[in-house]
Amino acid sequence: MAEWEAVIGLETHIQLSTESKIFCRCRADSWGQPPNTNICPVCCGLPGVLPVLNRGVVEKAVRLAAAVHATIAETSYFARKNYFYPDLPKGYQISQYDEPLARGGYFDLPLPGGATRRLTIQKLHLEEDAGKTKLAGGQRYVDMNRCGVPLVEMVTGPDLRSADEAAQYLIRLRQLLRWLETSEANMERAQLRCDANVSIRPAGAIHLNPKTEIKNVNSIEAVRDAIAKEIQRQVREVESGGQVEAWTLEWDEDAGMLRKMRAKETEGDYRYFREPDLLPIRLDEAWRTRLLATMPELPLERRARFVREYQLPEYDAEILTEERSLSEYFEAAARAYSGEAKRVSNWMMNDVLRLVREHPQQAGQPQTAALAGLTPAHLAEILTLVDSATVTLATGKALLEKVIATGTPPRAIVEREGLAQISGAGALEDICRQAIAENPEQATQYRAGKTTLLQWFVGQVMKKSRGKANPQETAHILEKLLVG
Amino acid sequence: MQLCDLTAHEIVERLRRGETSAEAVLDSVLARIAQVEGRAPRTAPYPPSAEEQAEDRRHVHAYISLQAERARERARSIDQARARDEALGPLAGVPLAVKDIFCVEGTPSTAASRMLEHFVAPYSATSVTRLEAAGAVVLGKVNLDEFTYGSSNESSAFQPPVGNPWDPSRVPGGSSGGSAAAVAAGEAVLSIGTDTAGSIRQPAAFCGVVGLKPTYGRVSRYGLIAFASSIDCVGPLTRDVTDSALMLGAMAGADPQDGTAASVPVPDYQAELEAGVRGMRIGLSPDYFRIQYPDAKTGELREQEIDPQVKAAVLDAAQRLAGAGAEIVENVPMPNTRYGIPAYFVVARVEAASNLHRYDGVKYGHRTARPMADLRAMYRASRGEAFGVQPKLRILMGMYVSAAQYEKHYYQRALRVRTLIRGDFEAAFDPAGLHRLDALLAATTPTTAFELGALYGDSVLMQYADLLTVPADHAGVPALSIPAGLDRGGMPIGIQFMARDFDEARLFRLGRAYEMSTAAEAWRSARPKVLGGG
Incomplete structure (x- = not known):
């Protein structure tokens, strides 16, 4: 392994914690709700409906972009990503493509030992989430509650060098997202999702080898495990004279292993074109200034x-x-x-x-x-x-x-x-006398030389005074009384 | 002259004076429908026997569905409101036919496709809601080309096709053919249509009614089943210019449910309707007196003059407007007009293919009755069974020209052509430019209505029927088509005015001025053949 270096880039999908969905008035979060109860004609793509952009989504995304030092586009556009799937009700996903909200930032990742790894952030774009499909008993069930949930896709460069670094990045990203109130970033609730691109190369090399893409990992531990396993697999493959092919892999949480996804599920020409139902996002100076003025440290x-x-x-x-x-x-x-x-x-x-x-x-x-x-x-x-x-x-x-x-x-x-500390000869001495009088056996032992019992007596006094006794003074008085 | 032959403003006027009731108007329209409509269009195989077909060609067949009960309730509530001396809306009691591409709550909203034959919309289009709020009484849903894809109404899944009231063996135009035919035949007083390449203006011209394509974004598209979202415009089909202005005023304006609906204030279109045209600069362009199209075999550009009778009508209109004080500017170059159809072919198909993705048999609409083990097979079977030939052609072409390897050659170039066409208008309307036009005057269509079946099947040639209307769609500028006489065969001729963005008020002034200057013409009192004219 020593002669190999892992090259990892992460693509995260971040669910923005807005009140409503990105293009309609349904609540953004429907965690725990029964299927298809948080939907409307717009997020279900009924004939004739139109999306209307939620400004809150743009505001959250802009603040995140600023936090990762990205260049925020004055004008960005939505595009349609066309494909068929039962949980994609319009048959296209509204996303950003050639002109995303922001590009070209960085993220400083503190590493153990005090070093910092600077990751490039290639781009941030807005998109709507699709629904969920579930296969059960030979039937395919569709839940559209998640349709139209606002997401930011944030893509790093191939700058991470180990499974641990990838996990560290997610921990730091989650911290930042919660800090900025961008997202609740709970991976178990799919509020933060991660796909990892993994390749290896001889240590010290600067070229990039064919990568595999790992999908469907939904905890930080799983990201670490999946990447570690994939690095090992690639090393085995190459060392045995094989080649790494550009597969898409799916993490099977229960089995703790990666599976190759069918090619059919991954390839495709999405026929992107500008979304004609939405105007471009224009971030004029006033709006931008207002948003960035309230950026926290x-x-x-x-x-x-x-x-x-x-x-x-x-x-x-x-x-x-x-x-x-x-x-x-x-x-x-x-x-x-x-x-x-x-x-x-x-x-x-x-x-x-x-x-x-x-x-x-x-x-x-x-x-x-x-x-x-x-x-x-x-x-x-x-x-x-x-x-x-x-x-x-x-x-x-x-x-x-x-x-x-x-x-x-x-x-x-x-x-x-009356919780003020009890001190001074009068009151405190009375309690100490009582404590000794109530415990003649321990007093005798003390006098016989078992001086470690002093702390035990201090405890008794503390109990009687409900913690109000000054401990140093108590010890001092007890010592005097027990000796005498 | 029946109540159903009056204009909307005349009906509202009589209603206000208490001379008639909304219910009486409704009865009159329903009686007319019973008289001229013929058998109701169905999705059953067509054509039937020669005998039946001959019978069909004597009727209009405008409506896919009638909501007579819903209409009667609305009419009664308007009459009751009037009886209580409540203020009446600007369209109170006026019967309205809705092109069946709009969703109207609780009604079948079919898009003239088997795909949506049984789809009942759970909401109404903003434009329809606003017309109802103004007092209009929705009568039913009228036929169109399937998903609006056509210029003759023949591609509807609901047959028999709509006949032109002036000669039912001819097409009414399309895609808002049911709308134009219903208004022309007195089966409705107003209709709401859509224009993507000329789908309001071309049928308005063919049926002798007034059709307005407003500025892109002037009227909300919410609830309109989309064809080409970046071009689709909602607009009125009416008997006269005054009604067009009334109807636009009731529909236009920003909409919280459509981000592309402009927040530009809506003027009072009635206020200056009769302010005249004195001093207006009106352009004529040689590029609108000919059509240019590629030869189907060689691809060479061919050129043909438009029908001389149509051209004569345009020149006559120019003369009349000059007589009313307008200045006519000849030889205004609109050089990119010729590329309008090819560019439209690409842009509209890319958007249409994408807009049709949602009809997949999963959530609503047609799903194959055959059991399917595989999801993709279910998609293919459902879409294969329910889409007619026009949607299929558009999907094929749209997918082809937007594919990653061709997209730059076709889609991106087509978008650049759109910009060039827009540039033609900007140059012509530039107040500091050479021509400084207030409006451009042109024929709406190169010919009058053609025979049913004459062009159907040749989707390229059919498209060239829109050559003179599509530039305004590309550019987003408003255009108004008005009747301008009859040809020797007794078929209506249409002319159109085009103006700057959001300058519909000027179009209405021009149209009204032309109406006044031709009020005494014999053709003004001609009646469609289905009403005993011709």
């Missing part, structure tokens, strides 16, 4: 800035920028907090993220939705309460969930529930 830029501006370790910055709402949450909390940002980061990575993951999430919702009442300012306030020793660390952590549930400011909860 992108994940990798934000990651770098977090390192620079908040002195976070790369690791923290990476985790905090995995998702946009989380990064915004961090930044808002760090700004509201007067101490070091790293402390906010620690709390977020240790506690806040655990809480986020414990809360079941609705598809398409930002992660911070799980934090409900806990605003970034509240988080900063909890940290301040802990820093000033107003509450113990344990109380501080317990406050997180209380604030999530109620939205009440942490300081108000502390006052109302």
Whole structure:
């Protein structure tokens, strides 16, 4: 294998998260709906109907194009891709062809070890999805719910060099799509689909060999597996004196293997021509400016800035920028907090993220939705309460969930529930005395030399004080009382 | 003169004055239909016996389906509204025949094809909805060439074919032949048609009625079963220019269901209808006094003068308009006119083949009754059984010229020719140019209506019947065909005006001026043969 290099390009289909379909008013997403319940004469291609372009589709696609540094066409056109299939109700797919929305961008893919691979983005174009067909009991069933779902097709150059890189690209692409609210990008729901073009060549060569195309892979793991298997197959083929033929392969998820598709299903002259039912997309300066003015900072830029501006370790910055709402949450909390940002980061990575993951999430919702009442300012306030020793660390952590549930400011909860830290000789000493009195056996053992029991006694005091006792002071008092 | 022979504006006027009712108008039209229509067209094999055929050639056969009950309900509700003193729409109570290429909710919408023989549309075309909102009463769906593919109505799957009311052994023209014949024979007062190469104007000329092809995008195409989407125009067929203006006013304008319907404001076409033509510059072009076509065997370009009687009618119209104060500009070159048909042949067929893809037997329309194990075999059998010869020819040619290896030679070149033809009009209408025309005046057709069967089967020659109408379709400019007398055989002659984009108001002024200048002519009171004339 060492003498071979894999050359991989990915063609992704991205379902845009608009309210309605690309050319009619049906809802764009019909995941889980019974077949043929989210359809209308337009998406079913009845005689005489006409498509009307959803501007929201263009807007989402333009922002994605800008994020991958592509050149956005001032004028782009729709075309008809003609072919017959039962789930293609018009007998042609409305797509873009010779004049797509955008061309010529790039995507910087961070690789393990700190390097970056710059992938070329050849083009982005808009198109409508087709429906689904299913064979069962010798019958062919058609579901048109997906007909007219808005898609962006984004094609990379042959720039990826391994199955792992391909998987990494999809992870980073998914991050970007969710970040920009372009797509929910859930591969299992076919909101992000991927075809892979795979070839091999001697390491260091610069020519391209015949490639195979892998279709129908619907998870990142499957993309990695399918590409890895195909690279192995091509190497075996070539090393045994054979040749790689330009096949189209289909990934069989259940069997975990690739199958050659019948030639009939793949060849064809689509007889493209300009779609006469739609006007060209003209992105005038005002529209473009308005769209790009609201572009958010992108994940990798934000990651770098977090390192620079908040002195976070790369690791923290990476985790905090995995998702946009989380990064915004961090930044808002760090700004509201007067101490070091790293402390906010620690709390977020240790506690806040655990809480986020414990809360079941609705598809398409930002992660911070799980934090409900806990605003970034509240988080900063909890940290301040802990820093000033107003509450113990344990109380501080317990406050997180209380604030999530109620939205009440942490300081108000502390006052109302009397959660302020107990310290000073009086109150704390009484609790310590009680703890010793209630556990004479352990006290005797301690005095007999088993001093490790001190921490156990601290625990008892914490329990009795419901976490409010200052742990250092408690240990100090207990030590004194147990000895005496 | 029956109620059904009145124009729309006369009917609305009488209705407003309470002199008649919508129901009485409807009854009059239905009586006329019973009188002249003949047996209803069917998809059964044709021709029948010689005797039956002879009988068929004495009748009009305009309607594929009549919705008399639906019409009566509408007429009654209009009469009730009038009884309550409610305001009446501009077309209140006027019987309307809809070319059966438009979807009308709840009615069979067949496109004159076996493919859609049993298709009942679940929605109405925007243009039809707007006419109904203006008060028009839809009577039924009228015949056409299958999917509008033809210029004689003979290719309809529904036979007997429509006969020309002026002589039912002749064609009514096409593809809006049922529309033109119905309006000419008093079987409807208005009809809505479509024009892709002349499909409104040519039958209007052959049947002696007024036909307007508006600017591309002036009227929504939503609900119109598509032929060549980049060219198809929806327009009125009427008895006079005033009705044409009324009807366009009711239909035109932007439509949220058609992105290609222009948002250009719709003027009040009635306001300046009789403002006259003084100072207008009207062009005549030698390229519209001859037809040029390739010889079927050698491919050499042949040239032929148009029928001298038709030419004389154009020159007479020019003289009358000059008399009314217009300036006639002769010898305006329109050099790319000759390429109109070949370019149309390519562009329209590529789009038509694609537009016919959806008829695959899967969702609606005809599906073969034979059991099929293979999907492709099912497609082939369904389409093979249900499409007539014209759709099949168009699919074959359309697929051929759009195939990857030929597309550059044919489709791309045809699109460039379209641009050249558009350039002819832009040069002629250029306010800073040599000719500075306000309108171009020409014959609508090279000849008057030909005999049934005379050209059918020669799809190349048939197409050249559209040579003078197709340039306006390519260019997208509006064109109005109006009756301009009868030939020696008593068949109507049509002339047309073409103008700048969205300048329909000027066409109406020209047409109205011509009508007024010929009001006293004997041919104005001639009646079609089926009504006892000729």
